[in-house]
Amino acid sequence: MTEPDEVLDNLAQVSFAVMAHLSQVAAAHELSLTQLRVLGILRDRTPKMAELATHLGLDRSSVSGLVDRAARRGLVSREASRDDGRSVRVSLTPAGADLARELTAEVSRVMAPMTAGLGTADRTRLGVLLGRMLA
Amino acid sequence: MTEPDEVLDNLAQVSFAVMAHLSQVAAAHELSLTQLRVLGILRDRTPKMAELATHLGLDRSSVSGLVDRAARRGLVSREASRDDGRSVRVSLTPAGADLARELTAEVSRVMAPMTAGLGTADRTRLGVLLGRMLA
DNA sequence: CTCCTTTAGTTGGTAATGCCCACTACTTTA
DNA sequence: TAAAGTAGTGGGCATTACCAACTAAAGGAG
Numbered sequence: 001m002t003e004p005d006e007v008l009d010n011l012a013q014v015s016f017a018v019m020a021h022l023s024q025v026a027a028a029h030e031l032s033l034t035q036l037r038v039l040g041i042l043r044d045r046t047p048k049m050a051e052l053a054t055h056l057g058l059d060r061s062s063v064s065g066l067v068d069r070a071a072r073r074g075l076v077s078r079e080a081s082r083d084d085g086r087s088v089r090v091s092l093t094p095a096g097a098d099l100a101r102e103l104t105a106e107v108s109r110v111m112a113p114m115t116a117g118l119g120t121a122d123r124t125r126l127g128v129l130l131g132r133m134l135a
Numbered sequence: 136m137t138e139p140d141e142v143l144d145n146l147a148q149v150s151f152a153v154m155a156h157l158s159q160v161a162a163a164h165e166l167s168l169t170q171l172r173v174l175g176i177l178r179d180r181t182p183k184m185a186e187l188a189t190h191l192g193l194d195r196s197s198v199s200g201l202v203d204r205a206a207r208r209g210l211v212s213r214e215a216s217r218d219d220g221r222s223v224r225v226s227l228t229p230a231g232a233d234l235a236r237e238l239t240a241e242v243s244r245v246m247a248p249m250t251a252g253l254g255t256a257d258r259t260r261l262g263v264l265l266g267r268m269l270a
Numbered sequence: 271c272t273c274c275t276t277t278a279g280t281t282g283g284t285a286a287t288g289c290c291c292a293c294t295a296c297t298t299t300a
Numbered sequence: 301t302a303a304a305g306t307a308g309t310g311g312g313c314a315t316t317a318c319c320a321a322c323t324a325a326a327g328g329a330g
Contacts, residue, residue, distance in 0.1 A: 005243050006262045006266070007250055007258055007259075007261055007262035007265070008242070008243055008246045008247070008249075008250070010262055010265035010266050010268075010269060011149075011153060011246070011249070011250075011261075011265055012153055012157065012242070012246075013265075013269055014146075014150070014265050014268055014269060015149070015150035015153040015154060016172070017268075017269070018146060018147055018150040019150060019154065020192050022147065023192075032286070032287075034286095034287075034288095037151070048307080048308095049307070049308060049309095050306085050307065050308080057155050057158075058287090058288065058289090059288065059289060059290080060307075060308065060309085061288080061289075061290080061291090061308085061309070061310075061311095062287070062288045062289070063288095063308095064308065064309055064310080065286085065287080065288085065309095065310095066286095066287080066288090068309095069286080081307095084296080084297075084306095084307080085295075085296050085297080085307095086295065086296045086297070086306065086307040086308065087296095087306095087307060087308080088307080088308070107143070107147070108140050108143055111143045111146070111147075112143070114143075114146070114268050115142055115143070115146075115268065117267055117268065117270060118264065118267060118268070122264060122267075123142055124142075125260065125264065126142055126146075126261070126264045126265075127141045127142035127145055129253065129257060129260065129261045129264070130142070130145035130146055130148075130149050130261075131141070131145050132252055132253060132257075133149055133152075133249050133250065133252065133253070134145060134148055134149060134152070135252060167315070167316075169315095169316075169317095183278080183279095184278070184279060184280095185277085185278065185279080193316090193317070193318095194317065194318060194319080195278075195279065195280085196279085196280070196281080196282095196317080196318075196319080196320095197316070197317045197318070198279095198317095199279065199280055199281080200280095200281095200315085200316080200317085201315095201316080201317090203280095204314095204315080216278095219277095219278080219325080219326075220278095220324075220325050220326080221277070221278040221279070221324065221325045221326070222277095222278060222279080222325095223278080223279070
């Protein structure tokens with residue numbers, strides 16, 4: 001086969017499409033893709049800055065500014081950790097949680113067409129296969 | 136079920152993992168994700184600036200600088216279109232083509248572990264399902 | 271054939287991203 | 301208690317990507 005690898009190629013292609021959709025939703029709310037991601041992460045977590053950085057695959061200093069800007073918009077807040085005077089926990093504000101919910105719904109809506117061509121069974125199968133890749 | 140949508144959720148998750156891998160390969164060669172993408176696109180195309188912009192989902196002005204920087208590194212070149220004195224065609228230089236090949240191989244290598252947990256049959260099935268989404 | 275409009279691309283200005291490095295402040299270890 | 305390590309911030313930098321304004325080249329209407 002001359003194919004570099006069809007699965008990986010398709011996977012990359014689809015991933016770019018997903019990113020385009022996510023960026024679109026983010027942009028519609030004046031957010032960057034990273035900010036959208038932050039809100040998504042904070043939906044079910046309250047990490048320290050360093051943990052958030054690891055999660056995002058970014059430098060700590062990058063996350064500082066990121067959280068700064070999100071905080072300035074009233075979407076997240078910092079709370080000093082009581083057990084460790086150095087750390088800071090980041091969490092969603094009520095407004096941030098509202099926005100996160102809204103974004104989640106909108107992402108579902110925007111991404112839905114991507115799997116529209118698959119039948120119910122195939123959709124499920126895809127979900128399982130993707131889930132297996134995350135393990 | 137409280138799940139918003141497992142398929143889409145997994146898809147987004149996997150997509151971020153893919154992006155992380157691609158970014159990693161790009162960074163190893165002092166390239167941004169977008170630059171990597173440009174090289175990938177130019178592997179089998181010689182688009183005009185506007186076409187490249189559409190393909191990337193970026194503004195024309197963004198692509199100008201992008202191509203500038205890639206050209207400064209000797210990876211791509213601009214050629215004036217003969218039939219339309221306004222357009223410019225972008226193509227890979229030999230060095231750019233070499234790098235693109237190398238990047239392709241490296242991406243395959245880096246991404247391979249993602250599908251390692253799937254058997255041959257499931258791998259193929261996944262490829263088909265993803266391919267169907269691109270149609 | 272000349273105007274007028276449209277299209278292709280670049281430039282300049284701005285905000286955000288994300289890196290590295292240096293720094294402060296608080297822990298932990300020795 | 302001193303030294304080493306860890307958490308987070310801030311400055312400096314190049315890049316990214318937007319918009320708006322611009323130049324140059326086609327295309328259309330009269």
